[in-house]
Amino acid sequence: MDYIENIVANSPTFLFVFMRTGSIILLAPVFGTSTVPLRLKLGLVVLLSVVLFSIVPPVSMPQDLIGLTLGLGAEVAIGAVIGLAARFVFASFEFAGQVVGFQMGLGMANVYDPINSVQITVLGKLMSIMSMLVFLSINGHIMVIAALKKSFAVIPPYGFQFSGTLMEQILYMSKDVFVIGAKIATPVMGTLLLVNIGLGIGAKAVPALNMFVIGFAIAIMVGFMVIGLSIEFYQSAMVNAFQGMWWKIFKMLEVM
Numbered sequence: 001m002d003y004i005e006n007i008v009a010n011s012p013t014f015l016f017v018f019m020r021t022g023s024i025i026l027l028a029p030v031f032g033t034s035t036v037p038l039r040l041k042l043g044l045v046v047l048l049s050v051v052l053f054s055i056v057p058p059v060s061m062p063q064d065l066i067g068l069t070l071g072l073g074a075e076v077a078i079g080a081v082i083g084l085a086a087r088f089v090f091a092s093f094e095f096a097g098q099v100v101g102f103q104m105g106l107g108m109a110n111v112y113d114p115i116n117s118v119q120i121t122v123l124g125k126l127m128s129i130m131s132m133l134v135f136l137s138i139n140g141h142i143m144v145i146a147a148l149k150k151s152f153a154v155i156p157p158y159g160f161q162f163s164g165t166l167m168e169q170i171l172y173m174s175k176d177v178f179v180i181g182a183k184i185a186t187p188v189m190g191t192l193l194l195v196n197i198g199l200g201i202g203a204k205a206v207p208a209l210n211m212f213v214i215g216f217a218i219a220i221m222v223g224f225m226v227i228g229l230s231i232e233f234y235q236s237a238m239v240n241a242f243q244g245m246w247w248k249i250f251k252m253l254e255v256m
Contacts, residue, residue, distance in 0.1 A: 010058050016157040018049040019072050023079025028144045059157045074160040089245045092177045096184035097127030103192050104223035105216045134238040154253045169252040187230045
């Protein structure tokens with residue numbers, strides 16, 4: 001009961017904690033997906049805010065509206081940076097699935113992704129599900145909360161400073177979307193390149209064959225075969241990508 005009374009007495013501090021926590025939870029992987037009910041998100045935000053309140057130094061309520069707005073906006077910005085940075089890795093896997101899907105001739109086979117509320121290719125959805133399962137298997141959802149706790153230890157309320165170094169870190173992480181995506185897509189892309197070369201040679205050798213129709217079937221069959229054989233590679237690459245992501249997020253917190 002004394003703890004609740006302390007929260008009420010220091011309501012400005014709790015408000016700042018609530019804003020940063022809510023921003024991260026609404027944008028972070030797993031927690032921020034549209035499949036998670038809004039009431040559950042709100043309950044989790046309140047629970048985490050109550051728990052993390054004890055590690056945050058008390059702050060006083062600003063006397064002017066501008067100071068309050070800037071302070072709360074900074075808390076939202078901190079949460080947004082952490083949450084979106086974590087989503088960059090997921091975007092790289094979906095990007096790889098999209099590229100591979102187009103090369104296999106499945107560019108028109110789109111499905112609705114309830115996580116991001118967009119239409120993506122079948123292979124993009126497959127990569128999204130795989131990355132989510134790997135993320136949960138290595139306790140990535142726990143690391144989101146750990147990053148939230150770390151942010152309060154490193155950046156107290158009114159302690160956020162937007163610098164050029166932070167911008168460099170964000171741009172560096174956004175670059176990884178294409179780098180990691182290209183690495184994930186390499187096995188299938190390389191194999192399909194060899195298949196297309198073989199089909200081109202076959203079209204010259206046997207002009208009577210309709211290589212356009214045959215090529216579609218072969219590309220899909222070979223593509224799925226390579227994906228099946230590369231599952232272990234994908235798992236290892238995803239684990240390494242997530243581990244690198246957390247290292248970069250924690251490093252980014254130090255320059256805020």
